[in-house]
Amino acid sequence: MSNYHEDHIEDMEDDYDMDDAADDMGEEHHERGMRDSDSEDDEYGQSNDKIPDTSSADARKGKDIQGIPWERLAITRDKYRQTRLEQYKNYENMPNSGEAAAKECKLTEKSGMYYEFRQNTRSVKSTILHFQLRNLVWATSKHDVYLMSHFSVLHWSALSSVNTELMNVQGHVAPREKHPGSLLEGFSQTQVSTLAVKDNLLVAGGFQGELICKHLDREGVSFCCRTTYDDNAITNAVEIFNTTSGAVHFMASNNDSGVRDYDMERFQLCKHFPFEWPVNHTSLSPDRKLVVIVGDDPNGLLIDANSGKTLHSMKGHYDYSFASAWSPDGRTFATGNQDKTCRVWDVRNLSKSLHVLRGNLGAIRSIRFTSDGQFMSMAEPADFVHIFDVQSDYNKRQELDFFGEISGMSFSPDTDALFVGVWDRTYGSLLQFGRLYDHSYLDSLC
Numbered sequence: 001m002s003n004y005h006e007d008h009i010e011d012m013e014d015d016y017d018m019d020d021a022a023d024d025m026g027e028e029h030h031e032r033g034m035r036d037s038d039s040e041d042d043e044y045g046q047s048n049d050k051i052p053d054t055s056s057a058d059a060r061k062g063k064d065i066q067g068i069p070w071e072r073l074a075i076t077r078d079k080y081r082q083t084r085l086e087q088y089k090n091y092e093n094m095p096n097s098g099e100a101a102a103k104e105c106k107l108t109e110k111s112g113m114y115y116e117f118r119q120n121t122r123s124v125k126s127t128i129l130h131f132q133l134r135n136l137v138w139a140t141s142k143h144d145v146y147l148m149s150h151f152s153v154l155h156w157s158a159l160s161s162v163n164t165e166l167m168n169v170q171g172h173v174a175p176r177e178k179h180p181g182s183l184l185e186g187f188s189q190t191q192v193s194t195l196a197v198k199d200n201l202l203v204a205g206g207f208q209g210e211l212i213c214k215h216l217d218r219e220g221v222s223f224c225c226r227t228t229y230d231d232n233a234i235t236n237a238v239e240i241f242n243t244t245s246g247a248v249h250f251m252a253s254n255n256d257s258g259v260r261d262y263d264m265e266r267f268q269l270c271k272h273f274p275f276e277w278p279v280n281h282t283s284l285s286p287d288r289k290l291v292v293i294v295g296d297d298p299n300g301l302l303i304d305a306n307s308g309k310t311l312h313s314m315k316g317h318y319d320y321s322f323a324s325a326w327s328p329d330g331r332t333f334a335t336g337n338q339d340k341t342c343r344v345w346d347v348r349n350l351s352k353s354l355h356v357l358r359g360n361l362g363a364i365r366s367i368r369f370t371s372d373g374q375f376m377s378m379a380e381p382a383d384f385v386h387i388f389d390v391q392s393d394y395n396k397r398q399e400l401d402f403f404g405e406i407s408g409m410s411f412s413p414d415t416d417a418l419f420v421g422v423w424d425r426t427y428g429s430l431l432q433f434g435r436l437y438d439h440s441y442l443d444s445l446c
Contacts, residue, residue, distance in 0.1 A: 001132045001236055001255060001280050001296060001322065002093070053429075054120040065117050066402055066427045081401070084383060090362035091131065091381075092338055094298065097319035101339035104316075105358035112398035114375055114387050115418050115433035123163055124156050124430040125149045126407040126421030129207070130193050132280070132322055134365040134379065135237055137408030137430075138197040142417035145430065146197040147408065153195070153204060153214075158417070158432060166214065167221070169204070173212060176220035179267035183224045187212065195408075196250065198240035201264060203250050205235025211252060213264065223267050230256040236295075236322075237281040244288050251291070253279040259293065259308075273308035275301070283324040283333060290347065292333050294321035300335050302350065312350045316343055322365050327390070328373040336364030342378045344394060355394045360384050366408060370415040377418065379406045385420055404428065 054067050064070060070077050090098055126137055126147045136148045143159040151170035156163050167173065174186025191207040197216075204212045209230070213223040227235065234255040241249055248264040255278040261271035279295040284305060293301040300314040300321060314335065323336030332354070336342045342364045343353035359380040366379040369390075376394070377387045385400040400420065407421035420431040 001130075001234065001278055001320070002091075051122055053122050056116070056118050059117050065120050065431070066404075066422070066429065067120065067122070068403070068427060080403075084403075085360060088361045088382070090338070090340060092319055093296070094319040094339075097337075097339035100318045101337070101341045101356070102358060104356045105341060106355055106394070108357065108388070108394065109396045110399050112387065112389055112396045113436060114389065114398050115400075115435055117431070118417075118434045119158070119432040121156070121158075121161070121430045121432070122427075123161075124154070124421075125428045126423055126430055127428070128405060128407045128423050129191055130234070131381070132363075132365065133193050133236060134322075134381070134406055135281075135408050136192075136195050137410050137419055137421040138195065139410040139412045139417060139419050140197055140199065142412040142414060145410070145419050146195070146202060147421055147430070148192050148195055148204075151190075151192075153192070153202065156430060166202070166216070167204075167212070169206075169212070173221055173224070175222060175224050177222045179223055181225060181268055183226065186221070186224050193234055194237050196238040196240050199248075201240055201248060201250070203238045203240060203252075205238050205252060207234050209233030209235060209254060209256070211235065211238075211262070213250075213267075223264075225262075225269075227252055227254050227260055228256045228258065232256055232278070236279065239282060239284060241284050241288070251282055251284065253282045253293075253295070255279075257295075259291070271308070273303065280320065280322045281324045283326050285326050285333070285347075286328055286330040292324045292326070292335065294324050294335050294337075296320045298337075300324070302347070314343075314345055314350055314353070316353045316356070317341070319363075322363065323367040323378070325367040325369055325376070327369050327376070328371060334367050334369075334376060334378070336367045336378055338363040340364065340380075342367060344376075357386070357388065357394060359386065366406070368409060368411055370411050371413055372415055374415070375411075377409060377411070379409045379420070382406060385409055385418075387418075400431075400433070402431065 138146045145156040152165045153167040169190035172188045187210050192204045194205040196203050200216045202214045209227040214221050232255045237253040239251045252260045257275045259273045263270045277296040283292045291303050291305045298317045302312040317337040319338035321337045326333045334344050340359050342357045344355040362381045364378045368377045379385045382405045387398040388394045389396040404422035404424035407423050409420045416435050418433040
């Protein structure tokens with residue numbers, strides 16, 4: 001992934017803000033890096049905290065799901081959307097990769113309705129630190145969501161609408177438990193680049209290779225370590241999993257071209273696989289035998305999870321990849337790329353991808369499957385999340401359309417909820433969607 005440098009960030013234009021929509025329509029919009037601090041007031045003198053949340057009832061009455069007062073802006077929503085589509089500049093490491101990939105994309109039917117809007121929570125400000133890393137929102141149930149807000153690791157309860165700070169990494173963070181290999185001195189002013197939460201374990205990865213592990217059912221931090229002291233040490237992604245024996249592990253993908261497997265039962269590094277390019281994301285197969293590796297190379301890799309040996313190279317993407325996910329069926333997986341596409345692969349024949357799915361604005365930076373394998377969602381850097389009906393062979397999809405940078409998305413384990421973090425100075429929030437079920441069989445019994 002792109003190295004973090006202040007001059008690189010400053011070269012990238014500021015994001016749009018809805019309160020400035022009438023003024024900046026003539027400016028081009030870019031996927032960008034570090035954001036400025038949230039502004040306190042919009043042009044109407046409203047404090048962000050005073051703009052009310054939007055409920056499903058409000059949306060049914062015609063209110064914008066983000067609370068954007070289009071009737072008071074000098075531009076309509078449709079016109080602003082069109083301008084965004086025309087002017088958004090996708091970040092590419094390989095020039096013109098999006099144009100090349102577009103020729104291979106399948107046509108899909110945008111007619112699905114699988115998840116409906118439930119709530120937009122303005123008090124939850126989900127933020128991003130690096131513009132290419134968007135795995136900062138995780139749901140462990142349909143009521144429990146974990147996310148980053150600046151230096152705070154937060155828990156949001158959708159049931160009680162209570163926001164709780166679990167950890168603040170701006171100051172000093174040190175483990176309360178003593179384990180071999182743990183840095184007892186801890187870290188200060190950690191810049192969290194990625195986050196993962198599963199069951200009772202939370203792992204935050206940092207810009208200097210930091211890993212901070214916290215058990216949600218224990219006080220304080222359990223374990224701290226640094227993956228590497230390499231200058232290019234950014235932790236790009238973390239995946240928590242259970243081994244076949246039930247032990248809790250997590251896998252860290254780093255910019256130093258390494259993938260590391262940590263055993264959280266013994267709090268030890270147990271495997272380290274080096275590669276030829278920075279690894280941006282990894283995904284472990286449901287049977288724990290295979291790992292998908294994607295990073296700063298157009299080709300992805302399928303490796304043996306035990307030995308690290310490369311089994312296959314997946315060729316097809318035109319740029320660097322930042323997302324991957326396995327379907328629960330254990331046969332198919334997906335990769336997301338800066339060429340604006342998501343490719344779906346079948347492990348039984350990796351000579352060519354099964355499907356090439358295209359976004360609207362930019363890179364596919366996050367991919368998730370529901371636990372039942374019925375749906376796959378892919379998130380662009382901003383504005384759009386696409387939910388594909390897997391059973392339709394990815395021919396049908398639902399498009400979630402809003403405005404703002406996407407910090408992450410997560411299905412709840414029971415598939416009932418989908419949460420999307422939106423980062424915008426004025427309209428940043430947490431969007432919640434609920435799954436729609438077909439109960440027509442009940443009507444036939446009446």
